[in-house]
Amino acid sequence: MSGLFGSAAQTASNTLGDLKQDVELGSPPEDSISDVAFNPNPADAKDFLAVASWDKKVRVYEILSNGQGQGKVQIEHDGPVFSCDFFKDGQKVLSAGADKMAKVLDLATGQSTQVAQHEAPICSVRYFETNGTPMAVTGSWDKTVKYWDFRASQPAASLQCQERVYTMDVRGDLLVVGTADRYINVVNLKDPTKFYKTLQSPLKWQTRVVSCFSDQMGFAIGSIEGRCAIQYVEDKDSSLNFSFKCHRDAPQGNVTNVHAVNDISFHPVHGTFSTAGSDGTFHFWDKDAKHRLKGYPNVGGSITTTAFNKTGSIFAYAISYDWSKGFQGNSTTYPTKVMLHPVQQDECKPRPSVKKR
Template sequence: MAGLFGTTPSTTTTANTVNTTGDTSRDVELTAPPEDSISDIHFSSKSEHLAVASWDKKVRIYEINSDGSSAGKALYEHDAPVLSVQWSGDGSKVASAGADKMAKLFDVATGQAQQVAAADEPIKSVRFCTPPGSSEMLITGSWDKKIRYWDLRTPNPVATVQLPERVYSMDVSQGLLVVGCAERHIQIFNLTNPTTVYKTAQSPLKWQTRIVKCFPDATGYVVGSVEGRCAIQHVEDKQQASNFSFKCHRETPASGSPTVYAINAVSFCPGYGTFSTAGADGTFHLWDKDAKHRLKGYPNVGGTIAATDFNRTGSIFAYAVSYDWSKGYSANTPQYPNKVMLHPMESDEAKPRSQQGLFKR
């Protein structure tokens, strides 16, 4: 079978056997990666272009070819480490933000970047949204405990919302905005009324929230924490019975206590509704939340995985192997890997399984 990066090796299974061990042997390294730790990556929804944000204060944009090769197409700079990057819905612009307390907008057509937003503290996350009846807007979430909505045609925020704590993670899907804050606070917004908190929740996980990710159908969200656990949460009360959490990204020895790792990234595969988790243990996994089933687990890639994303068709899964500071400054040596890998997805790799499985709670 012809695969994205060449010939896909055939997989033979019996009717009662499913291979749950993933293969990374055909993964391809992105050309000319950043010079410092990678904080975020995001594919365009309109083309095969990947934006990469880094602690070297730069945002790089790459074009990905069908054979897995890549080429740098653009680069622009911030005044401090970049913490978040996001493509606009039409693929014409890239937004980024970071420790310089500002957000920038890069216009692909002109090759120019300009500041479009600011905060009182570093901006941890940027997301585009299109509230009903409005044009596309930018949302920034900052460590100053505020989210701000920006009409990119004007210099000041059109609205500012005070939050209970610093923003650690933020995501948008359709009309749903979910903000994960410090001290396990979760703030949920319905973008038909973007300045009013629709629901306030607390993460069901016991330790610090690392990542929140909205379901593609906007009915709920995934929470990942530093304790090697994920939680599947629904927005509406009538679906609360379907909420659950499960353990992942941990090593359990034959005797003694398990070693747990932070979950750094969650990404949904387009078309399927299945999702990936990736963490400080250097592995990534694919899950079917509806069947409560792990589809695939992949071997250690040689370093912590800091960020992930699927391309627009779900045929490529990109993951950044980069130091995430989970072991302090002493582990950040010059020899530590710093790269983005492109994993060609087989046609059924992220497909939901019909058989029911059980997560280990």
């Protein structure tokens, strides 16, 4: 069931989104941006955005009422930072990267402490809770996933993967791990020391990102060849699995330029999702109606990472070089910035669909 959405290049005027209200964050990172995360605590009236960068820092911005951002605190690492995530209460930030360690920053004190260690760079770190205990899970190029209780210096448990971990996501009790060689491991965090399910990605090329559905029923996979797959966890729902093409230029003769899908983010309220890619565009999709809701004009550089805030009213996207065209594709004039897109009422709402009984 491939290509159901059609090419993202085939844009009908009523699905073309508007970037005019988008606001640029001040004091952006000084190198490529690898990850962004909003504080998830619904009790916190303020929005805070953590931004991880290859410049060895994680910056935390307070998003002001006028849409502008104000830098608050930052975490320093000894190498490029690849991943960041907030604690559930929004008071602390996790980060990890090429220095093989993960750190926690306390926003109240501005102090950071090391909480995890691997034998190779950590590509992803995520917060979760087990029986009310705050925990972190880290995925590394050393082919392991490790769980960390912040009260202990050694990992609480470890999982051996088939290959290097490239991407990882957590939602509730669902952990999904994407590795080299296109392996996808699904873990039930109530039983975290074994794989609940292992599959190879239905996409034929390298996995770039995995992202869990808001309802924990499944996950999306994005790959380097401009394709996205929708996968449900349980076999009984396998008839709902499908993949589609995205982030591809309009064909020129017999040639179609294909771009990596760098990130996928699910809307916290509607369950719809975004894709963003090396082609400098992002799109909002409805997986249940198999429909593209909105596509947006090119933003002038690759989009490396994205996130919705806790209410789904702000969509943050980072523009920076993603190395998809190698060293020669980079330049000193390449943009590095974080943009905030105010989500309009109709942009991410699912389409009404008639479900078969």
